[in-house]
Amino acid sequence: MASTTLSDLPDVILSTIFSLVSDSRARNSLSLVSHKFLALERSTRSLLTLRGNARDLSLVPGCFRSISHLDLSFLSPWGHTLLASLPIDHQNLLALRLKICFPSVVSLNVYSRSPSSLELLLPQWPRIRHIKLLRWHQRASQIPIGGDFVPIFEYCGGFLESLDLSAFYHWTEDLPPVLLRYADVAARLTRLDLLTASFTEGYKSSEIVSITKSCPNLKDFRVACTFDPRYFEFVGDETLSAVATNCPKLTLLHMVDTASLANPRAIPGTEAGDSAVTAGTLIEVFSGLPNLEELVLDVGKDVKHSGVALEALNSKCKKLRALKLGQFQGVCSATEWRRFDGVALCGGLQSLSIKNSGDLTDMGLVAIGRGCCRLTKFEIQGCENVTVDGLRTMVSLRRKTLTDVRISCCKNLDATASLKAVEPICDRIKKLHIDCVWSGSEEEVEERVETSEANHEDDDDDYERSQKRCKYSLEEEHCSTSDGNGFCSEDRVWEKLEYLSLWISVGEFLAPLPMTGLDDCPNLEEIRIKIEGDCRGKRRPAEPEFGLSCLALYPKLSKMQLDCGDTIGFALTAPPMQMDLSLWERFFLTGIGSLSLSELDYWPPQDRDVNQRSLSLPGAGLLQECLTLRKLFIHGTAHEHFMNFLLRIPNLRDVQLRADYYPAPENDMSTEMRVGSCSRFEDQLNSRNIID
Numbered sequence: 001m002a003s004t005t006l007s008d009l010p011d012v013i014l015s016t017i018f019s020l021v022s023d024s025r026a027r028n029s030l031s032l033v034s035h036k037f038l039a040l041e042r043s044t045r046s047l048l049t050l051r052g053n054a055r056d057l058s059l060v061p062g063c064f065r066s067i068s069h070l071d072l073s074f075l076s077p078w079g080h081t082l083l084a085s086l087p088i089d090h091q092n093l094l095a096l097r098l099k100i101c102f103p104s105v106v107s108l109n110v111y112s113r114s115p116s117s118l119e120l121l122l123p124q125w126p127r128i129r130h131i132k133l134l135r136w137h138q139r140a141s142q143i144p145i146g147g148d149f150v151p152i153f154e155y156c157g158g159f160l161e162s163l164d165l166s167a168f169y170h171w172t173e174d175l176p177p178v179l180l181r182y183a184d185v186a187a188r189l190t191r192l193d194l195l196t197a198s199f200t201e202g203y204k205s206s207e208i209v210s211i212t213k214s215c216p217n218l219k220d221f222r223v224a225c226t227f228d229p230r231y232f233e234f235v236g237d238e239t240l241s242a243v244a245t246n247c248p249k250l251t252l253l254h255m256v257d258t259a260s261l262a263n264p265r266a267i268p269g270t271e272a273g274d275s276a277v278t279a280g281t282l283i284e285v286f287s288g289l290p291n292l293e294e295l296v297l298d299v300g301k302d303v304k305h306s307g308v309a310l311e312a313l314n315s316k317c318k319k320l321r322a323l324k325l326g327q328f329q330g331v332c333s334a335t336e337w338r339r340f341d342g343v344a345l346c347g348g349l350q351s352l353s354i355k356n357s358g359d360l361t362d363m364g365l366v367a368i369g370r371g372c373c374r375l376t377k378f379e380i381q382g383c384e385n386v387t388v389d390g391l392r393t394m395v396s397l398r399r400k401t402l403t404d405v406r407i408s409c410c411k412n413l414d415a416t417a418s419l420k421a422v423e424p425i426c427d428r429i430k431k432l433h434i435d436c437v438w439s440g441s442e443e444e445v446e447e448r449v450e451t452s453e454a455n456h457e458d459d460d461d462d463y464e465r466s467q468k469r470c471k472y473s474l475e476e477e478h479c480s481t482s483d484g485n486g487f488c489s490e491d492r493v494w495e496k497l498e499y500l501s502l503w504i505s506v507g508e509f510l511a512p513l514p515m516t517g518l519d520d521c522p523n524l525e526e527i528r529i530k531i532e533g534d535c536r537g538k539r540r541p542a543e544p545e546f547g548l549s550c551l552a553l554y555p556k557l558s559k560m561q562l563d564c565g566d567t568i569g570f571a572l573t574a575p576p577m578q579m580d581l582s583l584w585e586r587f588f589l590t591g592i593g594s595l596s597l598s599e600l601d602y603w604p605p606q607d608r609d610v611n612q613r614s615l616s617l618p619g620a621g622l623l624q625e626c627l628t629l630r631k632l633f634i635h636g637t638a639h640e641h642f643m644n645f646l647l648r649i650p651n652l653r654d655v656q657l658r659a660d661y662y663p664a665p666e667n668d669m670s671t672e673m674r675v676g677s678c679s680r681f682e683d684q685l686n687s688r689n690i691i692d
Helices: 011-019 024-031 035-044 054-059 088-101 115-124 150-155 175-181 183-188 205-214 237-246 258-262 279-288 307-316 362-371 388-397 415-421 442-453 459-468 476-481 548-553 581-589 617-623 640-648 675-686
Strands: 047-049 069-071 107-111 130-135 162-168 191-194 220-225 252-257 294-303 322-328 351-355 377-381 404-408 431-435 499-505 526-534 559-568 599-603 631-634 654-657
Touching (some): 011 035, 024 035, 107 115, 115 150, 150 175, 175 183, 175 205, 183 205, 205 237, 220 258, 237 252, 237 279, 252 258, 258 294, 307 322, 388 415, 581 617, 617 640, 640 654, 640 675, 654 675
Parallel strands (some): 047 069, 069 107, 162 191, 220 252, 252 294, 294 322, 351 377, 377 404, 404 431, 431 499, 499 526, 526 559, 559 599, 631 654
């Protein structure tokens, strides 16, 4: 009797199975099994991101008939007006070709340097429901007020439900008049994302009131604004009340101060001052939004006595599952052991983030751990009174549910203390962020690194010496977990850890990371490293490399995001005894070739004085050593002859320069970012024979 295979299943069942596969690589593999699988995969794919040069859109295949979400924002040359270099009749033909190939599009992402891109594309799909615009370049002054948005409301007004401007630089006065002009379209909007990081002051109070009046059916509203009372038209009690009154159907509300977006790790001092948001008004807002499921209020100024309002949040918003609070004081006082107060009463929360809460203590954390019994994600940032004991106890209480923890900017929680705090869930946690702040002086760290590389013939003597230098006074049952310098020596396996995020100050080394206890992560697939600080005035590091080679001990590590974008230095000639950015880039990237990476996102360091964030010659030379790379995205600029180094990577399939930071360079007079140079490099890349 012949055996039954997956191919023998009816097409209806196979189509359902295929539609549940979301990973692009997995779908591509399925399509290679047979002609039947190829046809089913093409007919069930609903999301597609087009890469390649926009001039080649005529080559797009017509077999993806079910695509509903189309992303055109990554077409090359990146950041330029779509098809602008072609004659107008060719532009219209290519736009019509897109409509024929993708007739079912209802969601569109596009880089809109000018309204002409939207005027070309949107008439092809009048039934679009969701649009996301991207623009990191400055807004052209000749565009009339609201001109960027008129084509959207003109061509897609009958079905538009969602508008995402989170990565689109615009003027705040652009949107309100358009919403008033197209009142019937605005009234149908259910999602509006205005959380634009490039704003300096954000939306004013009157603009937020006008927007929410025009869009009374919003369910998802995100906005960047200013809560600082010193600013004109700041957001305070009246604005918050208006949002709740005008949009009572909200299920998601994010209101974030622009200062927090510009510098998310900032810890305000004692002179930060108070906001104009009071607990009484917050209670009224929560009462007016009974359907709220996710709330973010990152105020940037102190919200005093917030505990009472958070207690009301639990009773008024019973569907709340995610909460982020920035600069809220009194979130959980925990004055009585048996009585919960503040946010500890929100027992339905699955995600909680507390930022810059100056009076949060260990007792408050323990109360949160006892009260919020469904937490799967927890983030704590800038809480200086929290210690390892309090956080460890809280994590232990939520051992059965917590899988995602982020710890940053807490004075008492360096790298070793953070890992000790999450140790109770080391076998369960899937995502983790810590700050790479090493205990002890730089000399002690170097000594520990050298010791780890030496042989261990006298383990007993080394252990006794390290105990004399012990920095932490641990509890008796955990004394065996430290080697005396705060570095863990007990074998612990992070069995399910898949994603690791690290922050490290410029000039520090990554090499001590495995010695803190993160040496055994068998399933770690992705890591993000953010290096931040001012190189100017710093001496040359004592060691020649940052320490990326230490990550080679993670066997499944294949994806990396190396973000040096907030590393500031001299792009040109540096003063005597200092290094320019090319030498710092060599320091950061040395050793990256020893990793088996398949995908890399890299943000080069920058010189803000000349607005230059560019890949240097040493950087290009070191990146070419990553022989296993398939995808490389450089979030900056690069000279054409530096990019040619990357052609030596044998299986590299996808490379792109993206100046996705504000302000993106307008007109580069060198070979950087020119349309011709990008096209020449892509032609050489695509002409190579890729084995697989």
